[in-house]
Amino acid sequence: MIMDLTGKTALVTGASRGIGRATTLSLARAGAAVVINYSSNEAAAEAVKKEIEGFGGSALVVRADVSDYSQCENLIKSAVDHFKRIDILVNNAGITRDNLLARMKTEEWQEVIDTNLNGVYNCCRAILRPLLKQKSGGRIINVASVAGIHGNSGQANYAASKGGVIAFSKTLAKELGSRDITVNAVAPGFIETEMTDVLSDEMKEQVLSRIALGRLGKPQEVAEVILFLASSAGYITGQVISVDGNLSM
Amino acid sequence: MSVESKVKDIIADQLEVAVDKLSKETTFEDIDADSLDIVELVMALEEEFDLEISDQEIENINSVGDVVKYIESKV
Numbered sequence: 001m002i003m004d005l006t007g008k009t010a011l012v013t014g015a016s017r018g019i020g021r022a023t024t025l026s027l028a029r030a031g032a033a034v035v036i037n038y039s040s041n042e043a044a045a046e047a048v049k050k051e052i053e054g055f056g057g058s059a060l061v062v063r064a065d066v067s068d069y070s071q072c073e074n075l076i077k078s079a080v081d082h083f084k085r086i087d088i089l090v091n092n093a094g095i096t097r098d099n100l101l102a103r104m105k106t107e108e109w110q111e112v113i114d115t116n117l118n119g120v121y122n123c124c125r126a127i128l129r130p131l132l133k134q135k136s137g138g139r140i141i142n143v144a145s146v147a148g149i150h151g152n153s154g155q156a157n158y159a160a161s162k163g164g165v166i167a168f169s170k171t172l173a174k175e176l177g178s179r180d181i182t183v184n185a186v187a188p189g190f191i192e193t194e195m196t197d198v199l200s201d202e203m204k205e206q207v208l209s210r211i212a213l214g215r216l217g218k219p220q221e222v223a224e225v226i227l228f229l230a231s232s233a234g235y236i237t238g239q240v241i242s243v244d245g246n247l248s249m
Numbered sequence: 250m251s252v253e254s255k256v257k258d259i260i261a262d263q264l265e266v267a268v269d270k271l272s273k274e275t276t277f278e279d280i281d282a283d284s285l286d287i288v289e290l291v292m293a294l295e296e297e298f299d300l301e302i303s304d305q306e307i308e309n310i311n312s313v314g315d316v317v318k319y320i321e322s323k324v
Contacts, residue, residue, distance in 0.1 A: 132289050178285060 003231040006031035009083040010230065011076070013037045013066050013123060014093030016044035018193035019143060022219035023090055024048055026227045028057040032088065035079040036061045039093065058083075066093045066119030067111075069126070076126045085134060088230045089127050091120045091165075092143040096195060101156045109157045116161035120168060137180030139230045142169045143222075144185040146242060150249035162187075166240050173238030182237035184229045189244025191217040212246035252324065253317045259297055260313060263290045273314035298324055 010027045014020040016038040025048065028034045034052065036059055038045035045061045052059040060082050064075040079086050094116045097108035120142055131138045147155050148162025166185050173183040190196050190207050196216065199207070208214060222243045229236065253273070261268040266280050277287060287310075291302050294316065300323050310316055 129292055132285075132292070175285065178283070 003030050003227060005088070005231055008032045008087040009035070009079060009085050010088035010090065011035040011037065011079050011086060011123075011127075012090040012092055013064075013075075013119065014039070016041045016048055018195065019188060019191060019219045019222045020090070020092040021048055022223035023092060023226045024059075025051065026220070026223040027088065027090075027230060028052040028059060029055065030227060030231060031057075032230075033058045033060075033083045035059070035075075035083070037064055037066070037075055037093070039063065039065045065115075066091075066122055067114035069122045072119075072122035072126045076123070076130065080130050086127060086130050086138075087134075087136070088139045088141070089123060090141045090143070090226055090230070091123055093119055094143065094145075094161075094195075096155065096158050098154045098158070100154055104156065112157035112161050113164075116158065117164040117168075120165050124168075124172060131181060132179060135179075138176075138182075140169075140172065140176075140181065140183040141226050141229045142166075142183070142185045143226075144169070144187045144240060146187050146189045146244050146247055146249060149187055149240065149242070152249060169240070170238045177237060182229070182233070184233075184236060184238065185240045186222060186225050186229070187240050187242045187244065188222045189217060189242070189247040191219055191222055191243075193219060207247075210248050211244070212248075215245065217243060217245055252320050255297070256294070256316050256320060257313065259293050260290060260316070263293050271313050273317065274312060276312045278311075294320065300324070 005027060010032040012020050012024045015024040015036040024034050024036055036045050036048050049059040049061050062075050062078045064071040066072055095112060097112050099108055142165050144165045145162040147159040148166050151159050169183050169185040225241055225243050257268050257271045260271060264280055264282050264286055291307055295302055298320055310319060
């Protein structure tokens with residue numbers, strides 16, 4: 001299987017931690033020049049850059065809040081200005097504001113939609129012009145969630161945003177197929193990240209009992225699938241790949 | 250270079266047709282341009298002539314001559 005991304009540029013949103021970090025490192029190891037986007041943790045983003053430069057890769061750190069369209073435009077522009085091209089976009093930035101709907105505040109709903117769903121729109125919209133202009137295809141991978149497929153109690157906002165990302169990905173795949181731009185979504189289950197660190201032990205026990213593989217996933221295990229979709233998976237588009245250890249929700 | 254020859258060059262380049270196949274009467278249907286082709290063409294025109302073309306205006310553009318007329322009215 002060819003996973004050589006030499007000469008390609010990849011942009012990963014929310015790249016400083018968790019799945020984004022593992023994905024960025026994997027893309028860079030495959031030879032891609034990477035743009036490390038973060039919104040709050042600059043030190044973590046710089047650490048990813050340092051690690052990549054440590055094995056001879058090239059990386060650029062750009063701060064941008066993906067919920068803001070003009071910041072996304074600047075993010076894409078920085079990437080293209082610096083590396084002279086853009087080939088791969090991984091929309092990974094995401095947040096949770098868990099609450100039962102009966103207790104959910106409008107801000108909790110809005111913040112999650114703004115970052116998780118509008119953020120994907122913003123980055124995809126902003127990347128289209130340079131991507132189409134290049135006329136050399138492209139790969140867009142959106143990080144959704146099993147919650148967006150099955151729903152998850154306490155996550156109406158998160159599940160709605162991720163379900164939206166899935167429908168968006170399938171649509172964009174149809175719109176851009178003729179330009180050899182593939183668009184896919186990955187749907188991680190419970191992965192060992194800061195996002196799941198906050199779960200109580202009791203909750204974790206309950207979750208584990210529902211996972212066929214009997215353990216949480218590792219960020220690297222999601223990154224491998226994204227790397228595959230970003231490189232050799234030339235004939236896969238409009239799909240949602242669950243990476244969840246066979247979780248029944 | 251006249252607007253017409255500039256527009257023809259851009260259309261030829263964007264839609265991969267020979268420039269001598271284009272006349273003012275050539276429609277986008279004649280050269281098999283799909284909706285995304287038109288979007289790409291509009292992006293190229295916006296960049297070349299430094300203007301913004303609205304969706305409504307795009308709907309009224311069906312031929313090479315329409316593009317030339319539109320650009321001439323704007324620049």
